[in-house]
Amino acid sequence: MSQVLIKSPKHCAKQGLNIDQHHKKLFFFFSSLFTSILSLILVIWLILRPSKPDFSLREADIYQLNLSGSHLLNSSLQLTLLSKNPNQKVGIHYxxxxxxxxxxxxxxxxxxxxxxxxxxxxxxxxxxxSLIGTWLPVAPSFGYEVGRDQTAGKLVLSLKVNGRLRWKVGTWVSGKYRFNVNCVAVMAFGPAIPTGPLTSKQGSHCATTV
Incomplete structure (x- = not known):
């Protein structure tokens, strides 16, 4: 003879309450774990305080800087930069x-x-x-500005680097941060037509923003 088990509404309500309490415990556990991990990462970050990378210009050479017509430029440059990570405990992905x-x-x-x-x-x-420009449009005043610099005896260029970096602490790697580097190259540029490339070897420090 089979038996039919009938649960009272009170019993069902009690069982539902136990399930809700179990879910709440799991929720609070994972929330606490997630908060603890974030707090640990924040503490490590505040202790280490990564410094932005250092860039300096070692050498820049201009092999070509010719106007075609009044506003189309052909150019050829070569540059060498030194990049340094000043941090003792933080690596950098570029x-x-x-x-x-x-x-x-x-x-x-x-x-x-x-x-x-x-x-x-x-x-x-x-x-x-190696930087190259072919038929790049420039302002009509470009030739005049270069002529003024030649009369003044020096040519000033900005050599720029744009990119993204990620900090690395142990096995943890941060998200990507945009950074910009601006290096100023000053080259002797006299009235006589140079036989070789215009060269800058003063080793100037570059401005870096993250």
């Missing part, structure tokens, strides 16, 4: 690096991409790039 040259607010080369790389604690890396 991603999406692009380099270009600028003259008085006008871009005079196309963007040149550099391969991504990792920089360990207090490591240094030499970065070289």
């Amino acid at each position: 991603d999406e690096l692009q380099v270009y040259a600028d003259y008085k607010g006008q871009r005079i080369t196309t963007y040149t991409s550099l391969p991504p790389f990792y920089q360990g604690h207090q490591d240094s890396n030499l970065l070289t790039a």
